[in-house]
Amino acid sequence: MLLAIVQLALWSHATHIAQAAASQGLAVARAQSGTAAAGSASAQQMLDQLARGPLTGAAVATDRTTTTVSIRITGTATSVIPFLSLPVHAEAVGPVERWVPDLAGG
Template sequence: MHGDRGSVSAELVIATPLLLLMVLALVQFALWSHATHIAQAAASQGLATARAQNGTTAAGTSTAQQLLDQLASGPLTGSVVASERTADSASVRVSGTATSVLPFLSLPVHAEAAGPVERFVPDLEGG
């Protein structure tokens, strides 16, 4: 019995930091997931603007950046928006880094939305 003295304290010294690390890892994953959802929402919103009939890449980038400015001040840092539009399709890419809770951990965030450009096609049948 006397040989077991202090074993509970030693176990707590080892288990408490591991438990704290597991909780912080869970919080880090939640922040990364939230940042990814925000980036995807911004890319989708930018695409909706860029692919409109009279839309432009600048308008798509601006719309995505405005949404990021409103939503991403906490979970997403260093965000960059890039838009592209051709005669047939448009795409918006958002990238950045999730806010770090764990030291020395930097999780990248990428989201992309793409779709066809809206255009007016007249009815040729004259029905």
């Protein structure tokens, strides 16, 4: 029972790290001058710093169109119970920042 509690805590921690990395990547990629590559690099850098223990096999996928950006992080939580593999998935989606002229003529 104790191992199950530790495993759940590791999975939860890995999920939070993945979500934080996805949010960081989104913030960089959605900037007006941002790119999908810059968002992926930022997310990967955060994963490299934080996820060495609880998250294994992390992969970053970024999709940036002219209006939206999405960053997906997938991986596996470190296992303390033999033969148990818990997947980790996090996603952050948002609009691309862009300048819109004031049409009200204020």
